Amino acid sequence: MKKVTDDYIEKLESVDKKIIIKDEGLKITEDALLLSEFVKKKLDNTKLKGDIMEGSGILLEIGSGQGIISLLLSEIKTIEKIHAVEIQKKIFEYLTDNVRMNNLENKVTAINEDIKNIQGKYEYIVSNPPYRKIISGRLPEDESERISKYEISLTLEELFIQIRRLLKNYGEFFVIVPDERLNDCFSYIYKNNMNILEMEVNRYKKRNLIILRGKKGGKVNSGINIGIL
Numbered sequence: 630m631k632k633v634t635d636d637y638i639e640k641l642e643s644v645d646k647k648i649i650i651k652d653e654g655l656k657i658t659e660d661a662l663l664l665s666e667f668v669k670k671k672l673d674n675t676k677l678k679g680d681i682m683e684g685s686g687i688l689l690e691i692g693s694g695q696g697i698i699s700l701l702l703s704e705i706k707t708i709e710k711i712h713a714v715e716i717q718k719k720i721f722e723y724l725t726d727n728v729r730m731n732n733l734e735n736k737v738t739a740i741n742e743d744i745k746n747i748q749g750k751y752e753y754i755v756s757n758p759p760y761r762k763i764i765s766g767r768l769p770e771d772e773s774e775r776i777s778k779y780e781i782s783l784t785l786e787e788l789f790i791q792i793r794r795l796l797k798n799y800g801e802f803f804v805i806v807p808d809e810r811l812n813d814c815f816s817y818i819y820k821n822n823m824n825i826l827e828m829e830v831n832r833y834k835k836r837n838l839i840i841l842r843g844k845k846g847g848k849v850n851s852g853i854n855i856g857i858l
Contacts, residue, residue, distance in 0.1 A: 636723075646700045646731050649723055657697050660838050661757050663831050664805040665701035667840045668755055671803075672705050687712065689795060691744050691756040691788065694720055694777060696727040696737070698755060703736045708753070711737045714744055716782055720773055744783065744791050751795055754802040758788050760810050785810060789817040796845040801826070808837040818843055827854040 639657065640647050650657065672686075686708050690699050693713035702711060713728070715721045721741040728737045740747070761778050768775050776782050783791075785806070792802045802823075806814055808830075818825055818841070827842040 646703075648695060648697055648700060648727050649730070650695065658757075659833055660805045661697050662701075663833075663838055664755065664757050664803060664840055665698050667829055667842075668702055668803050669705055671842065672707050672753070686752040688753040688755060689747075689751040690714065691754060691791065692716070692758055692777070692783065693724055693739070694757075695723040696739070698757060699737050700727060700731060700733070702755070703731075703733050712740055712751070713737055714740045714742055714747060716741070716743050717773055717776055720777070745787075747791075747795065749795065750797040750800075752797055752800050754792050754796055754800070756788060756792075756802075756804050758785060758804065758806070759783060760785055760806045785813055786817050789814070789821050789823070793821040793823055793845060798846040800845050802843050802845075803840065804843075805838055805840045808839055811839050814841060824848075825853050827856070829856045832857075
């Protein structure tokens with residue numbers, strides 16, 4: 630790793646990418662890696678039908694941070710464009726630097742905006758959201774870390790409202806949360822008339838990280854595929 634003032638550059642060997650990491654509590658996390666791997670596995674193997682042909686799908690990432698997920702997903706051939714939305718100006722600058730450093734300007738568009746102000750419709754939406762409740766302990770001193778990890782700028786309930794608003798009909802979403810927020814997610818998803826297609830349980834340290842794959846529109850699912858890793 631090469632030190633750059635208070636930050637460092639880490640090479641992502643598996644995809645031949647590099648990322649500048651802000652050295653204040655916003656390092657590459659296991660949930661980001663798990664979510665990226667799951668999405669790549671599903672979309673790389675998807676046989677797209679109708680008007681969504683190979684290379685024509687547009688993916689939206691909500692809360693991109695420094696861009697780790699968007700960088701990893703840029704390898705997916707069925708995705709033509711990725712819109713990476715990050716509300717924090719300071720972190721957005723890292724995101725744009727990482728996109729530029731990896732020569733991904735034609736694939737990944739970095740957007741510094743509140744997701745509630747974004748317009749358009751997307752085939753896919755991905756998010757590793759700030760899922761910690763404000764009342765769930767002492768908040769970090771660093772503002773970037775607070776906003777990235779806690780429900781300050783965006784709550785889980787608001788996230789699923791925005792997912793429903795921005796997804797095309799029959800579009801899919803992918804979200805990762807710890808098991809203690811799973812019941813909340815189920816409630817918000819069904820409240821917004823969306824369906825859960827699949828759930829993957831990843832055992833990580835003292836908690837489970839749950840990846841939810843869902844869909845807007847179509848028949849209400851009679852069962853959910855559950856994988857435990």
